[in-house]
Amino acid sequence: MERKTNCPNCGAALPQFGGKCEFCGTRVVDLTMLDFDAQEPTMFLLNLPQSITGGQKAMISMWANPELNSITMEQNNTDVYGGWGNYKMFTIPEPQIAFEMSLHPCADPRDSSLYKLKIDKEINL
Numbered sequence: 001m002e003r004k005t006n007c008p009n010c011g012a013a014l015p016q017f018g019g020k021c022e023f024c025g026t027r028v029v030d031l032t033m034l035d036f037d038a039q040e041p042t043m044f045l046l047n048l049p050q051s052i053t054g055g056q057k058a059m060i061s062m063w064a065n066p067e068l069n070s071i072t073m074e075q076n077n078t079d080v081y082g083g084w085g086n087y088k089m090f091t092i093p094e095p096q097i098a099f100e101m102s103l104h105p106c107a108d109p110r111d112s113s114l115y116k117l118k119i120d121k122e123i124n125l
């Protein structure tokens with residue numbers, strides 16, 4: 001079943017699982033399909049940054065159970081002062097959300113590999 005995601009900035013339909021909005025350019029990564037309560041292996045596909053692959057395009061595919069280790073939400077406010085008498089002029093809100101997620105690898109039910117690294121050919125590891 002295909003599920004559509006809409007751009008939170010302009011409302012246009014995005015490619016499945018997010019991507020770059022073709023109307024306003026906002027990059028959206030849709031992580032809502034992660035089910036931390038499912039307790040069943042899920043196939044993950046991850047593009048590796050070219051900074052660690054020596055410029056190669058590389059992707060890891062692996063079966064894993066996702067775990068949300070922590071999530072914190074906080075907001076710090078920075079007061080800005082100025083003018084005669086150095087009055088507080090305005091406050092800049094600085095919300096932060098940090099989450100830490102782990103992927104616990106499971107053996108691939110087809111060939112027992114833990115993950116596959118695809119550069120220009122598939123390597124089973």
Ligand SMILES: [Zn+2]
Nearest residue numbers: 007010021024
């Ligand atoms: Zn958009």
